[in-house]
Amino acid sequence: MTGAAGRPQHQQLISLHVNGELHEVLTEPRRTLVDALRHDLRLTGTHVGCEHGICGACTVLLDGAPVRACLMFAAQAEGREIRTVESLADGRELSDLQQAFSRHHGLQCGFCTPGFLMLAEGFLAERPAASKEEIREVVASNLCRCTGYQTIVEAIDDCATRRRAALRERLEGAGQLTDGQD
Numbered sequence: 001m002t003g004a005a006g007r008p009q010h011q012q013l014i015s016l017h018v019n020g021e022l023h024e025v026l027t028e029p030r031r032t033l034v035d036a037l038r039h040d041l042r043l044t045g046t047h048v049g050c051e052h053g054i055c056g057a058c059t060v061l062l063d064g065a066p067v068r069a070c071l072m073f074a075a076q077a078e079g080r081e082i083r084t085v086e087s088l089a090d091g092r093e094l095s096d097l098q099q100a101f102s103r104h105h106g107l108q109c110g111f112c113t114p115g116f117l118m119l120a121e122g123f124l125a126e127r128p129a130a131s132k133e134e135i136r137e138v139v140a141s142n143l144c145r146c147t148g149y150q151t152i153v154e155a156i157d158d159c160a161t162r163r164r165a166a167l168r169e170r171l172e173g174a175g176q177l178t179d180g181q182d
């Protein structure tokens with residue numbers, strides 16, 4: 001059966017702003033965000049594990065904050081800025097966070113990795129000076145069966161440390177950092 005606009009009545013047209021691009025998606029109202037990303041937009045970097053909010057494999061950023069994309073409908077993300085793991089690398093150049101995961105062996109099978117990366121990306125944007133203890137607490141929200149978490153914590157901490165050092169360098173270069181300021 002089709003509706004007035006010539007589309008099947010059980011489908012709706014929604015607009016999703018993903019990784020800086022606007023997409024029009026014809027999908028079912030009950031489609032979850034993670035399914036819309038993976039199946040409608042073919043952004044398969046975001047993984048699906050438990051599908052009920054436990055594992056965090058489906059973590060993406062919504063207006064900068066990490067969310068479980070299996071726990072919301074795609075239609076609820078209309079008008080919001082969505083970022084997936086595909087937004088991190090610049091072409092073949094991995095982001096600083098991805099490089100830190102690689103340096104510290106913060107992944108083994110890699111299934112959980114997109115979720116941890118987006119969780120960490122959102123967290124560090126909010127808390128650039130987070131302590132290792134705080135990082136440890138945050139990553140406890142996602143499940144990894146392989147690494148034992150220590151290398152993930154080391155990677156995120158290393159990335160945060162390097163970002164702070166780079167910022168300090170920039171501020172010093174611009175003469176905006178006074179003595180004793182961190």
Ligand code: FES
Binds near residue numbers: 049053057059070
């Ligand atoms: S797939 Fe979403 S939390 Fe596990």
Ligand code: FES
Binds near residue numbers: 108112113143144145
């Ligand atoms: S690297 Fe295998 S589940 Fe985390």
